[in-house]
Amino acid sequence: MNFSVIARVLGLLMMIFSFTLVPPMIVSWVYQDGTLSAFLYALLITFGIGFLVWLPVHNHRQELKTRDGFIITVLFWLVLAFSGSVPLYLAEQANLSYTDAFFESLSGWTTTGATVITGLDELPKSILWYRQQLQWLGGMGIIVLAVAVLPMLGIGGMQLFRAETPGPVKDSKLTPRITETAKALWYIYLSLTIACAAAYWFAGMTLFDAIGHSFSTVAIGGFSTHDASLGYFNSPTIEAIAMIFMLISVLNFGLHFYAWKNKSIVHYFLDSEFKFIFSIMLGGAALTVSALWLTDTYTLSNSVRNGLFQLVSIATTTGFSTVGFAEWPVFLPVLLFMMAFIGGCAGSTGGGMKVIRVLLIYKQGIREIRRLIHPNAIIPVKINKRTVNDRVLESVWGFFSVYILTYMVMMVALLATGLDHVTAFSAVGACLNNLGPGLGEVAAHYGNISDVAKWILSITMLLGRLEIFTFLVLMSPAFWRN
Amino acid sequence: MNFSVIARVLGLLMMIFSFTLVPPMIVSWVYQDGTLSAFLYALLITFGIGFLVWLPVHNHRQELKTRDGFIITVLFWLVLAFSGSVPLYLAEQANLSYTDAFFESLSGWTTTGATVITGLDELPKSILWYRQQLQWLGGMGIIVLAVAVLPMLGIGGMQLFRAETPGPVKDSKLTPRITETAKALWYIYLSLTIACAAAYWFAGMTLFDAIGHSFSTVAIGGFSTHDASLGYFNSPTIEAIAMIFMLISVLNFGLHFYAWKNKSIVHYFLDSEFKFIFSIMLGGAALTVSALWLTDTYTLSNSVRNGLFQLVSIATTTGFSTVGFAEWPVFLPVLLFMMAFIGGCAGSTGGGMKVIRVLLIYKQGIREIRRLIHPNAIIPVKINKRTVNDRVLESVWGFFSVYILTYMVMMVALLATGLDHVTAFSAVGACLNNLGPGLGEVAAHYGNISDVAKWILSITMLLGRLEIFTFLVLMSPAFWRN
Numbered sequence A, B: 001m002n003f004s005v006i007a008r009v010l011g012l013l014m015m016i017f018s019f020t021l022v023p024p025m026i027v028s029w030v031y032q033d034g035t036l037s038a039f040l041y042a043l044l045i046t047f048g049i050g051f052l053v054w055l056p057v058h059n060h061r062q063e064l065k066t067r068d069g070f071i072i073t074v075l076f077w078l079v080l081a082f083s084g085s086v087p088l089y090l091a092e093q094a095n096l097s098y099t100d101a102f103f104e105s106l107s108g109w110t111t112t113g114a115t116v117i118t119g120l121d122e123l124p125k126s127i128l129w130y131r132q133q134l135q136w137l138g139g140m141g142i143i144v145l146a147v148a149v150l151p152m153l154g155i156g157g158m159q160l161f162r163a164e165t166p167g168p169v170k171d172s173k174l175t176p177r178i179t180e181t182a183k184a185l186w187y188i189y190l191s192l193t194i195a196c197a198a199a200y201w202f203a204g205m206t207l208f209d210a211i212g213h214s215f216s217t218v219a220i221g222g223f224s225t226h227d228a229s230l231g232y233f234n235s236p237t238i239e240a241i242a243m244i245f246m247l248i249s250v251l252n253f254g255l256h257f258y259a260w261k262n263k264s265i266v267h268y269f270l271d272s273e274f275k276f277i278f279s280i281m282l283g284g285a286a287l288t289v290s291a292l293w294l295t296d297t298y299t300l301s302n303s304v305r306n307g308l309f310q311l312v313s314i315a316t317t318t319g320f321s322t323v324g325f326a327e328w329p330v331f332l333p334v335l336l337f338m339m340a341f342i343g344g345c346a347g348s349t350g351g352g353m354k355v356i357r358v359l360l361i362y363k364q365g366i367r368e369i370r371r372l373i374h375p376n377a378i379i380p381v382k383i384n385k386r387t388v389n390d391r392v393l394e395s396v397w398g399f400f401s402v403y404i405l406t407y408m409v410m411m412v413a414l415l416a417t418g419l420d421h422v423t424a425f426s427a428v429g430a431c432l433n434n435l436g437p438g439l440g441e442v443a444a445h446y447g448n449i450s451d452v453a454k455w456i457l458s459i460t461m462l463l464g465r466l467e468i469f470t471f472l473v474l475m476s477p478a479f480w481r482n
């Protein structure tokens, strides 16, 4: 382990973060909302701490090893969650306890979008901007992590997306060096955000809301500047724009990178993961819309409008809402919820188990049935027409079982804090899948649950974003042994 | 496919079943409880149908193929469930609709032990006897299935227990031919039943109750002759006896077979699956007892008594109750419930996913963490000090994912019938794991839910007992091709 290099990276991270407080300060100055000093103090504190951590080790520039990668990845989110909590805690107008400030910050960074704040509409504009910006920056971090870091670490089968792997992602020649890859992804992410903001603006949002919601849309984050979320605007056009950008953002950014480089879109339709998520969304949409209509919850046109929007919002793990889907009849809330477990594509800002993993699990299930019929046949599992290595499949299985186990442990822990069954069941799912809204007591916000429950859910959000294994590895004694 | 041989086997099965109606007729005659004619008609009907199916094909004696094995296994339970429902439907005293009669019969055969009947204490003795006997016969069928049939079919990694597999089970030289194996297992099963019945009798049960409860104890069934289940007797001795026999019956009968042949018990302590279930039970017991005590639910001694009993009863998937554990504080009901997912050992009458599979999943999870730290190391997964073949691991993974998927689909289906979240969540678990009692509306019995829900749960019980894949294979077009 190379602790001084790790400290140098994290010190730098805090210093860089501190500069991201300048835009909210500008917003505060424009709107004169009285939070300028809170953000300024936060800037000084986070820059100061970062500088003090960085200074003694700023000359240590050794190469990082894979093992350091695990530590940095975990500390990356913890440092950001702490740094991000400072302005929220200092701003009196937000009126948050430290637990709440940390929860909100982590929820922003991990693009979970679970909020403890009510009365968003009355909050200073600068704080609203800041929350949206947290999600946007978090989304950027996640893409770099998902496209460049996790494949290198080999978490949960994501070595499938290593640059040397066959398939469309390989052909796109994602630059193996993290910095260059990150730069390319950054352009795509920024372009999507600008396009999304422009579309929202033309559709009638104020410029402030348009930019804010574009941040949380492309980040699959789900934070809004209004308590009523996107429902505030009551506009089919805005909902359609949100759906389009959620669906674009939930795809593997490696595919977008290829499209951007080669001015082509054919490769999307050749990609197994794309085809699978497309089928799932189609099936889910048909089921949701028809169930809403047949149960007379809405008229046919409103069943289509609300059904499609909530399906896309929940299944992509964004978590925007226009109507209270938690009150929809019988099985729909749980069904949408289960779709969030599938989540986004690998290399996207989406949460959940990731489409590619669910696809591999599904293919393995089918193979198992075929093997029972033909016990001696050799039946490969293929993605993008290439056979998937057994090692990758095993990693995916490991991921799946640990995911389910984490879910059960966290649910029991939440029940122990006294939450009811539906709330515990859904809150764990909403946080582990980085989805945001739950059912029961946490359908609208997470403000009313106990501090202990908030800390448990903070750990859950972090585990979800770290794909669990990154964290588990650090818990293993073998990791620390020389 | 060899349909005439299949028909011959199933016709024979119905004729054999019809003779098992003689003991309840004797009970009815002894107690003069007025059900004699119902059982006699049922005997004639089931024998008659069986004879008519058997007669045209009784000369077809070809060898059965593996493929026929899948069909026979599925039809085996369906034919038994139908046959078993006839007397329950005909006996007016039971007052059951056909749905209820079928549910109760299938619940008996699969040793699930979910009941739709209330007022057991007032029911004719013959019907009570008959229900207990169904579970006992079902348990016998399950052991033969688990020890001799499923390993041959290769369902969900159970090829691990094929006679040629290394490890203690191999050394026990389980006779590869089904009939001889079945005979040996039958002696062990019968001996355990007699020992259990004798112990219950000495502890103060009536002879009728002692035999009845011994049937449902060694079968891990959980049916009782009283609404209050074992709580009726309010006897720590009886509870201790039940615990001992549940714990014996939940082990792999292959181990008992070896003990019986070699007059030795050392091999138990060398068996990986035994060591794993022992640790789980110990951990679960510590957690349950301390939680009951710390929450002041009971005094220390009652926390020990009730905590241990309900833990063993639920974790072994038996489902007897002495106290209403569904009302225990916070997380305990869900925790016990989750333990039922682990279930019994392979080759036992227990339900759930089976201990060996959970152990393999756990070991694979650990291996995945070690692989992340040492990416190039070759790390085998071992059971009983022998490396487990990758093919077996893949089958286990296939089983696990299909199990979770079945759980989700059935839960959504139950929610669609209008059941609440806790009831749906627990009823699916209780039936898929062949456990019996659930939480919420189905904590005491399944009498109040809708007919549609009962049929969904009947399919769920069957899927659990068929280890899902036996059924799924029949749904596959590839199975029927050629």
Ligand SMILES: [K+]
Binding pocket: A111, A112, A113, A220, A221, A222, A317, A318, A319, A434, A435, A436
């Ligand atoms: K989200």
Ligand SMILES: [K+]
Binding pocket: B111, B112, B113, B220, B221, B222, B317, B318, B319, B434, B435, B436
């Ligand atoms: K049972």
